[in-house]
Amino acid sequence: MSHNKIREDKTCLNCRHVVEQKFCPNCGQENSDTRKTFHHLFVHFFEDLTHYENAFWKTIINLLLKPATLTKEYLSGKRLSYLAPVRLYIFISFITFLLIAIFPSKVSDQINDNGKEISENIIKNSKNKEFKKEADKYFKMKSMKEIDSIQKYGPEDKKLNAFSYWVYEKAVHVTEKNTKKEIIEKFIESFFHNLPKILFIIMPFFAFFLWLFHNKKRWYYFDHGIFTLHYFSFLLLIFLIMFVVDRLIGLFGEDSPLSFISTLVSIVGTIWMCYYFYPAHHRFYGESRIVSFVKSVTLFIINSLFILFLLTFYVLYTFINLH
Template sequence: MSANHLRKDKTCLNCGREVPERFCTHCGQENVEPHETFAHLVGHFFQDITHYDSKAWITIRDLLFKPGLLTKLYLAGKRQSFVNPIRMYVFTSFVFFLVLAYVGPHHDPYEVHAPGDDIDTQAYTSSIDSIDARARRADEQPGLNASVTLLSDTAFTHILRTTVGEPERAVRQYDSVQATIPAAEQSRGTERFFARSFLYMHGKYGSNVGRALLDKLQHNVPKMMFVFLPLFALLLQMLYRRKGLVYADHAIFTIHFHTFLFLLGIVSFLLDHWLHTEWFSSIAFLLSGIYFVIALKRVYAQSTRKSLLKAAIVFITYSLSILLIIVGYVISILAFV
């Protein structure tokens, strides 16, 4: 911008403070004339775009190819040359889940599949047939009845077959069957809860019940990240508590690492989709582990052996925690059907 657009009045139009030079030291607004020419607006637009693009590309480049460098620079106070970690994470995660929706199966996950609708359903029906056969063999050998699981029950599978599209009737039939057997053999507590919930979901979606649950889970993963990220940072804080870093420092590492995972996922999922393979996702999984170890070593300045050990501890603990959270979420879905 040329100097002739600067206001002679040194009072900031935004906050009313005195502006010593070009920018207000209090709010940062440039002290220029409010009525600008069109050419000036166009110039301002391109200046902002090219400035942001250069920061974005530098940030992406360093995230992908220099493990831990951005975190180390950020903690050292060198932040102006890179996109803010949270802003970069939000944008990258948005693109990642957009790509995930693009490469995923394009079908209605809530469509009710009755037996014989498609190949998947026929396979599902065959699996129920095998359960029936196992249950009948158990009936012929009374000594084995105690070992027959809930799904190895001919009455249960009969309800599965005959109540697709009628979830309420499925639950009523289950309750009726339970009422006809001795009290000591009736399902109780957790077993009863899962049986009724599964029958309701199966009655509602048929053999598509798995896809429906997966779709519900996938739509809520972005929200779950607000639990996963703080948990990951907490694990780092526990492992590196002697490094003199505060929780927010570990959170920055966490955000940078997960942004890298999203970037890697975007590239690998698209390549797998376009080239009809799964190799790129497998390679990306291995690369993410190597990247994590290198990033830990660079940021926390420990030996390769210690970094490997702590990376394994974080990976195992984090994976188990995610699994427990997902199981809890699925249970909550079943509890409110």
């Protein structure tokens, strides 16, 4: 229940209708004072998202443990008992990427440390000489002066086409201006910064593939869109839980006996993320288990390839735009 101060004026600020009680009978707007403190705005933001009552926790529990329940309830008309799909996704996204923005260093440090360890192992391992040679070639590229000379005077089979020349020019610029460590750090930072955009790009295509695989008369694209919003909200929520547990356990140090909890949560979370789509698909679309399994696996493969396709272009975009 809201604790906003009720206005003495009985005229609705939204539609100018006479308000005899707390809410306008014409448009539903609360007849409260519109001038708020920052504290009130902050509290109101979370109150609005969680509906105050038990809607928030009810939504979270169903999202985590009962695949497709939220989607079925929403499409059946039971919408006030749970957070709306878009609001749910925005809320989880906000919390997830806020925490990632606040605690990015550990992610970078871990990947940099792992990258350093891998590089050292490669150097020590004689079987990986060819790989090391190729890696060195990548970070020790020809200068643009050499490339331009080849383009002008070299044999045809050594010359680059227009697109390859443009990419190579960008790559040379990046490797000349940044060390290997800086390139990795900037890539990681850019990846997490742009992850929300990637997810938003993927979601409508994910819903489109669902639409292609199901009865067009029974299911509208809107239905698949709601299913997709709930599924992606689940994926983000699992990621958020694993992230928070990892950070909390990390406060006790890497050698803490509690570290196994973080590992266990990550393993269980990853398995549940991979399996979740099948029961969600089966319960929502109501098809036989065999049909649901075949469609789930097929859709998983298609979407994985599509995501890989998008990420390939994203990696290129990120690499080109390093400064």
